[in-house]
Amino acid sequence: MITISSEAIEEIFSKKIIPAAVCSSGETVIFETRDCYNNGVVDERFPLGDGEKEVENPITGPLFIQDAEIGDILKVEILDIRLRSWGVMRSSIDFGFFAGSYQEKKARIFQIEQGKIHFDEQVILELEPMIGVIGTAPQEKEIPTTTPDTHGGNMDCRKIIKGSTLYLSVNVTGALLSIGDLHGLMGDGEVFICGLEVGGEVEVRVTVVKDQWLPTPFLSTKGEVMTIQSAATLEEAGRMATKLMRRFLQQAGGYDDLQAGMLLSLVGQLAVCQVVNPLMTMRMEIPAEILYKRGYQLP
Ligand code: CA
Ligand code: CA
Numbered sequence: 623m624i625t626i627s628s629e630a631i632e633e634i635f636s637k638k639i640i641p642a643a644v645c646s647s648g649e650t651v652i653f654e655t656r657d658c659y660n661n662g663v664v665d666e667r668f669p670l671g672d673g674e675k676e677v678e679n680p681i682t683g684p685l686f687i688q689d690a691e692i693g694d695i696l697k698v699e700i701l702d703i704r705l706r707s708w709g710v711m712r713s714s715i716d717f718g719f720f721a722g723s724y725q726e727k728k729a730r731i732f733q734i735e736q737g738k739i740h741f742d743e744q745v746i747l748e749l750e751p752m753i754g755v756i757g758t759a760p761q762e763k764e765i766p767t768t769t770p771d772t773h774g775g776n777m778d779c780r781k782i783i784k785g786s787t788l789y790l791s792v793n794v795t796g797a798l799l800s801i802g803d804l805h806g807l808m809g810d811g812e813v814f815i816c817g818l819e820v821g822g823e824v825e826v827r828v829t830v831v832k833d834q835w836l837p838t839p840f841l842s843t844k845g846e847v848m849t850i851q852s853a854a855t856l857e858e859a860g861r862m863a864t865k866l867m868r869r870f871l872q873q874a875g876g877y878d879d880l881q882a883g884m885l886l887s888l889v890g891q892l893a894v895c896q897v898v899n900p901l902m903t904m905r906m907e908i909p910a911e912i913l914y915k916r917g918y919q920l921p
Contacts, residue, residue, distance in 0.1 A: 623651070624643050624652070625652040626651065628656050628661075630682055630683065631681065631682055631802070633680065641683075643686070647688065647689045647690070649827070650826070651828060652823050652824070653683065656680050656682070657803075657804070658680075658802075658803045658819045660677040661821055669728050683800030684798035686797070687796055690792045692795065695789050700824065704825075707734050709739065710731050711730050711819060712730075713727055714814070715727060718812075718813060719813040719897065734749065739807075739818065749806040750783065752780045752782050752805050752817075753804060754802070754803030754805050754808075755776045757774025757800060758794075758799055760772075769900045772791065772838070772839070776899050777852065778808065778896035778903060780810060781848065787843070789838050789839065789921075811898075812895075813898065836921075841905070846907045851903070854902070859902050860904040863892070863904050864890065867906040868886060889912070891908075
């Protein structure tokens with residue numbers, strides 16, 4: 623099996639980056655990832671760590687997938703997310719919902735034991751490991767790993783978990799998939815600008831899908847499918863995610879305009895992914911059953 627080492631890190635999604643590995647469609651690949659502080663914050667007494675070697679939110683990759691051509695879709699099955707034995711959180715001075723209300727950066731290290739952390743003596747939290755950053759290279763521009771967009775990127779969607787399948791657009795030959803920024807746990811919104819930040823490894827199966835349209839980034843998880851969209855405001859991101867899902871209901875389920883709108887109002891769940899990145903991210907979730915009952919099957 624191909625393993626991409628966490629030495630192969632980047633700060634941008636770009637077609638100019640030389641692939642760290644090459645694989646065929648249908649292959650399984652392991653991405654070893656660093657935490658968002660570049661593994662630099664290891665001691666609560668030194669919240670600035672080693673100066674972080676100035677790599678922000680590193681991603682591992684990119685992976686070149688043979689056969690992936692512009693216009694295809696890359697199906698990424700998240701087979702496993704394995705975390706190291708500790709996570710870290712740090713307050714932010716300038717970003718997040720509390721910007722300006724914390725005077726200094728402080729860090730906490732949490733030991734992970736049997737899939738849980740002890741937040742304090744009373745509060746024990748069960749982890750739900752997820753991927754913060756996952757995306758393909760954009761067609762033209764270079765996008766920092768701090769930013770989500772149509773290529774995926776820093777979506778911080780807590781539903782990108784083991785067992786889920788993410789569909790991404792192929793914007794350049796080979797797709798160039800990269801992954802990073804694992805969270806042991808994160809609430810919708812990520813209001814304090816970090817989850818439980820953890821390094822680890824992600825095992826994925828990547829498959830090239832030809833001649834199909836999906837409203838990418840598109841996620842299938844636990845009986846739900848969802849569009850994930852990012853924009854300058856939450857309202858705009860929510861509108862984009864919902865409109866794309868309406869189009870998908872029409873195309874995949876054969877629902878007309880009126881039916882699709884009503885269904886979205888009845889069973890569509892509009893939810894916040896994150897409010898702290900350069901663009902805000904929302905998702906529109908619907909039960910996959912609605913499509914399956916109309917004979918649709920996901921690629
Ligand atoms: Ca993130
Ligand atoms: Ca993070």
